[in-house]
Amino acid sequence: MVCVCQNLTIITTMNRAASKLLxxxxxxxxxxxxxxxxxxxxxxxxxxxxxxxxSKNVTAAAADRRLAGRRRFYNxxxxxxxxxxxxxxxxxxxxxxxxxxxxxxxxGVDGTQSATGVNTSIKETSKWTLRxxxxxxxxxxxxxxxxxxxxxxxxxxxxxxxxxxxSPALALAVASEWDSQKTYLQPAQMPIMxxxxxxxDQVASDPTAHQTDIIRYLRNDTSxxxxxxxxxxxxxxxQAQAWEKLHKTVSSELxxxxxxxxxxxxxxxxxxxxxxxxxxxxxxxGLPHPPLLVEKAKKWIDSLDAWTLTALYSAAAESKSFxxxxxxxxxxxxxxxxxxxxxxxxPKWAVQAAxxxxxxxxxxxxxxxxxxxxxxxNSSIQMHAASFVAQNVAASFHLHGR
Numbered sequence: 001m002v003c004v005c006q007n008l009t010i011i012t013t014m015n016r017a018a019s020k021l022l023x024x025x026x027x028x029x030x031x032x033x034x035x036x037x038x039x040x041x042x043x044x045x046x047x048x049x050x051x052x053x054x055s056k057n058v059t060a061a062a063a064d065r066r067l068a069g070r071r072r073f074y075n076x077x078x079x080x081x082x083x084x085x086x087x088x089x090x091x092x093x094x095x096x097x098x099x100x101x102x103x104x105x106x107x108g109v110d111g112t113q114s115a116t117g118v119n120t121s122i123k124e125t126s127k128w129t130l131r132x133x134x135x136x137x138x139x140x141x142x143x144x145x146x147x148x149x150x151x152x153x154x155x156x157x158x159x160x161x162x163x164x165x166x167s168p169a170l171a172l173a174v175a176s177e178w179d180s181q182k183t184y185l186q187p188a189q190m191p192i193m194x195x196x197x198x199x200x201d202q203v204a205s206d207p208t209a210h211q212t213d214i215i216r217y218l219r220n221d222t223s224x225x226x227x228x229x230x231x232x233x234x235x236x237x238x239q240a241q242a243w244e245k246l247h248k249t250v251s252s253e254l255x256x257x258x259x260x261x262x263x264x265x266x267x268x269x270x271x272x273x274x275x276x277x278x279x280x281x282x283x284x285x286g287l288p289h290p291p292l293l294v295e296k297a298k299k300w301i302d303s304l305d306a307w308t309l310t311a312l313y314s315a316a317a318e319s320k321s322f323x324x325x326x327x328x329x330x331x332x333x334x335x336x337x338x339x340x341x342x343x344x345x346x347p348k349w350a351v352q353a354a355x356x357x358x359x360x361x362x363x364x365x366x367x368x369x370x371x372x373x374x375x376x377x378n379s380s381i382q383m384h385a386a387s388f389v390a391q392n393v394a395a396s397f398h399l400h401g402r
Contacts, residue, residue: 070185074150077179079171082147082154082164085132085204122161122205131204131306133166135397146171148178159201166307167396170196173388191385195310199389203313204306210313211301218297218322219286220276221263223247223353228268235360242353249345250323254330255296263289263323297322307393308333311386318382319354325386332387336395347383355379 122128145164147154148171155163155178165171170192177190187194203210223243229236247265251257264287266272276287304312308329315325331345352359355376362372 072181072183072185074178076151077175078149078152079146079168079175080149080154082145082162084145084166085129085162085164085200122159128204131207132164132200134305144168148175150178157197157201161200163196163200165196167392169392169395170389173392191381192389195314195385195389196307198314199306199310203310207306207309210309211298214301214313214316214322214325215294215298216286217316217320217325218263218289218294220320221287221322222320223323224263224265224287225272226265226267228271231268235357238360239356242356246323246327246353250326250330251293254326255293255300257293257296261290261293263287263293297326300326305393305397308390311390311393314382315350315386318379318386319350321354324350324353328383328387329390332391333394336391337398347380347387350383350387351376351380354383 145166146168147163147165149155157163165174173192174190174196177193180189223246226239227235247262248259251262252259264275266275266287276285301309301312311332312325312329315328316322319325327345328347328350358372358375367373
């Protein structure tokens, strides 16, 4: 729990969530929640799953769900044993009891189905289950799942699905975010809750859009565009310091490519324009990476469970880089398995690597209050949250025999 508390402190201190809990009451809070979780009966946990995964029921459950800005309506936050995502019954439904609380994170922009690119139903429920619970067919699978409760009622996702998490540390993190909400609910201060809901409702339902977007970041990876050292040697040196051995680490250690095979890289603006445009040798716009590298990257991305894929996507979107996001998530999962002794690609590094040019401009021209400082803070929050989710999910699945 020491490692968990340290990671939570980093995330929640920066977004001003759970500071009171983590500074003074984290030990007693964890003990209380785990004691409640242990004491809860399996019959009560089965009530977490009683409403539907069918298109009709999910859509209805997602309607008018926005709670952002609503006054805090609960007193006690806890965690309780839950049921792992299970295969639907013969009616294509997964149960979800009435003793639940709706999510403050809307499936649409205004609490309706107005958002584009948002899944409002689960079409392939068997694959949805497997993406969330890759251990489900393992005979030795004894992992425990947890839900977060508000005044004893389990919370639901924006689509009304069971909010079941494969890690007690993850459940405690989400519980601390809920407990740190003051007078009004602020979903923006709940990054881990947001990632978990996205994994359950969106990525597990259909990961195609997220997988495709990550490959787009690979084709236009910010870490592959270098400033010409003859034009600005200071920025070029800072890029080299931030991205040192980054491409080799991802290409060889993660993707298993030969040492002499790496990504295409552009030096200077003219070079970037020339090699990234569409041509006979480059059918798609973006950097013409070796086909084997792109193929290996796709294969690795496709192999990820919904939780890790969500974390990877969040990190890639924040850094505008597949390599930075992949390096951070890969190290987080390796650390969870005990295969990484020294942390070199942690969230702090990822923030620095993603913001080389931005920080250089701040040094040159000054910081704009309410702009640069908020961007820096948000980047740190997103990176730490993504790493935290990936590491704890990997630890749970590895512990229980994946």
